[in-house]
Amino acid sequence: MKAVLFDLDGTLIDTAADFIRIIQDMCREESRAIVDADLIRTQVSEGARAMVKLVYPELEVDDPIFLAHRQRFLDLYGDDIAVDTDLFEGMYPLLEDLESHHIPWGIVTNKPRWLSESLLKALNLTERCAVLVCPEDVKHTKPDPEPMYLAAKQIDIAAEQCIYVGDHPRDIDAGRNAQMYTILAAYGYLPLQYKDDLKAWQADCIVHNVAELHQLVRKLVNI
Incomplete structure (x- = not known):
């Protein structure tokens, strides 16, 4: 080789700690149940859509509201990409x-x-x-x-x-x-x-x- x-x-x-921080902050901001850190960790490799779906399970992934939440997640991550x-x-x-x-x-x-x-x-x-x-x-x-x-x-x-x-x-x-x-x-x-x-x-x-x-x-x- x-x-x-x-x-x-x-x-x-x-990278999981930063994803966990952002997802859990999104939960708090909307008074939703805090998603377990270990569960978020298993979804990191599935991408942003899968992680955001943990916060908004009732929304379809092509729903404009879901897409807006996904974009916000990406923006938050991009702004603070390597905090933890x-x-x-x-x-x-x-x-x-x-x-x-x-x-x-x-x-x-x-x-x-x-x-x-x-x-x-x-x-x-x-x-x-x-x-x-x-x-x-x-x-x-x-x-x-x-x-x-x-x-x-x-x-x-x-x-x-x-x-x-x-x-x-x-x-x-x-x-x-x-x-x-x-x-x-x-x-x-x-x-x-x-x-x-x-x-x-x-x-x-x-x-x-x-x-x-x-x-x-x-x-x-x-x-």
């Missing part, structure tokens, strides 16, 4: 290890580019990240392999020589569809409906913390 690609939320960066957000514990040493051995690392995410770029800038990762592929860059997002192939092309490394790490079945499917070596990050924001049978995701390997991930990656890239 010659490169490591990550999903963003729940894999590389622990940081890399997962142990991830800084992993990235530094890759960089010191000239192994490129990058991100393939379904998070909108404006938010992804803002997040990387806030964490001083922009210059360190070799490639960032977002939904706006492709016609078909994960689980389609198109973004995976684009990332591999941009770093000039064959897809089958890339590792992809993710915490959602679509991440693993996208990696497998592109013939990448897939690692399931079981420390991430596993969706409720899929978390009880991780082997069914058919990842090449499962890791339960970043220390395990670091050890496995070192072996795979031969450092």
Whole structure:
């Protein structure tokens, strides 16, 4: 393996605390029942729509009122994108290890580019990240392999020589569809409906913390 690609939320960066803060504040502002933090965490990888739906379960997702709430959520998040957000514990040493051995690392995410770029800038990762592929860059997002192939092309490394790490079945499917070596990050924001049978995701390997991930990656890239 010659490169490591990550999903963003729940894999590389622990963003849940900021999402939890914003969703719970929205609940308080409208005197709604406070959504449990652990439940919000399971919906992070499903995107803004799924998290906002926890606050307004009675609204259809195409309802203009729901869309307005979703936009407000995104605006609040964009304004304070890294208040309580940081890399997962142990991830800084992993990235530094890759960089010191000239192994490129990058991100393939379904998070909108404006938010992804803002997040990387806030964490001083922009210059360190070799490639960032977002939904706006492709016609078909994960689980389609198109973004995976684009990332591999941009770093000039064959897809089958890339590792992809993710915490959602679509991440693993996208990696497998592109013939990448897939690692399931079981420390991430596993969706409720899929978390009880991780082997069914058919990842090449499962890791339960970043220390395990670091050890496995070192072996795979031969450092």
